Amino acid sequence: MPLIIMCGPPSAGKTIRSLELKEYFEGVLKKNVHIVCENDLISASNITKNEVFNDSSKEKSIRGQIKSEATRLVGKEDVVVLDSQNYIKGYRYELYCMTKASKTTQCTILCCAPQETAWKWNLKREKNEQYSEEVFNALYLRFEEPDSRNRWDTPLFVVNPGDDLPLSDVSSALFERKPPPPNQSTQCPPLASANYLYEMDRITQEIVSAILAAQKMNIEGEVKVPGYSQSVVLNAGTRVTSAQLARIRRQFLSYTKLHPGTDLSRIGMLFIQYLNTNLV
Known part of the structure; x- marks a missing residue:
């Protein structure tokens, strides 16, 4: 009407x-x-x-x-x-x-x-x-x-x-x-399946864990994430805290939940690209 x-x-x-x-x-x-x-x-x-x-x-x-x-x-x-x-x-x-x-x-x-x-x-x-x-x-x-x-x-x-x-x-x-x-x-944000949200949460958390583990081993520069061809690039001599990574991860998840049509197989790659953009 x-x-x-x-x-x-x-x-x-x-x-x-x-x-x-x-x-x-x-x-x-x-x-x-x-x-x-x-x-x-x-x-x-x-x-x-x-x-x-x-x-x-x-x-x-x-x-x-x-x-x-x-x-x-x-x-x-x-x-x-x-x-x-x-x-x-x-x-x-x-x-x-x-x-x-x-x-x-x-x-x-x-x-x-x-x-x-x-x-x-x-x-x-x-x-x-x-x-x-x-x-x-x-x-x-x-x-x-x-x-x-x-x-x-x-x-x-x-x-x-x-x-x-x-x-x-x-x-x-x-x-x-x-x-x-x-x-x-x-517009109301589209709804995503519970499985989609669970998998997105799991994938991004695994990448964050891989970065923190690499830092404990004093790895600088590029961090190879198992299962991905791209690397997370860290500034030499700078350590990324878990709080920083958690904040960036929350931002990524908030955006992605509004656009759940993204193929799950690409989530990890997109998150790595997002990290490289925001860790500069």
């Missing part, structure tokens, strides 16, 4: 715009639409908006719930609308990484309103749904406006009071665009 990130200061019209999007995508394009609403999650937690935004831990908890629900729903066909302030730049980047990992598209809609206008709209709410003046002003000050130059805010649609939503452009951004290709930072 492609993701629409609603963004804007408090009482700027995000919920009304979210409902417009739902009506369009369901009525015209026959898509299923899921709205993840910040207000609903706050109400379900039996706390008020003012309590949430006056307490950083409570606010972080609500943001976590929003992201978790979006992660559960996001995919390729239906539409997910995130009806929340989403005012933190870093949080929007996290959402971008989430959709990127899900191999789907997203766009950002910024709902703008003059602060005085938004305050009047806020006062028209039910008493228990209003922001206090202190919280309202604080949220305006905290707001980190999206920037179309940031890849995680693009494509960005800015909507002012009285504007029509660019519904066809939003639809094109979601369904006529290729999602950004996932990279290693947004």
Whole structure:
């Protein structure tokens, strides 16, 4: 489900715009639409908006719930609308990484309103749904406006009071665009078999043991490792400690576990090459 990130200061019209999007995508394009609403999650937690935004831990908890629900729903066909302030730049980047990992598209809609206008709209709410003046002003000050130059805010649609939503452009951004290709930072590492990990651990430990044994025999320069044509090259007059070798071995294992497609028969040779690179 492609993701629409609603963004804007408090009482700027995000919920009304979210409902417009739902009506369009369901009525015209026959898509299923899921709205993840910040207000609903706050109400379900039996706390008020003012309590949430006056307490950083409570606010972080609500943001976590929003992201978790979006992660559960996001995919390729239906539409997910995130009806929340989403005012933190870093949080929007996290959402971008989430959709990127899900191999789907997203766009950002910024709902703008003059602060005085938004305050009047806020006062028209039910008493228990209003922001206090202190919280309202604080949220305006905290707001980190999206920037179309940031890849995680693009494509960005800015909507002012009285504007029509660019519904066809939003639809094109979601369904006529290729999602950004996932990279290693947004992908779960592939799983390796228990036997693969055991053998990799055994092979690298044998090579480390061979180097330490050679040093005990005062062998300098090239250390021949049984079973391999390549040698581990040690600097003359320099002894490598077991701690150094353990650190390099851990680094090699950490990298290799992320790429377990490597043929086990090549692990020893690759580790020797890695040692020669890192022992210089």
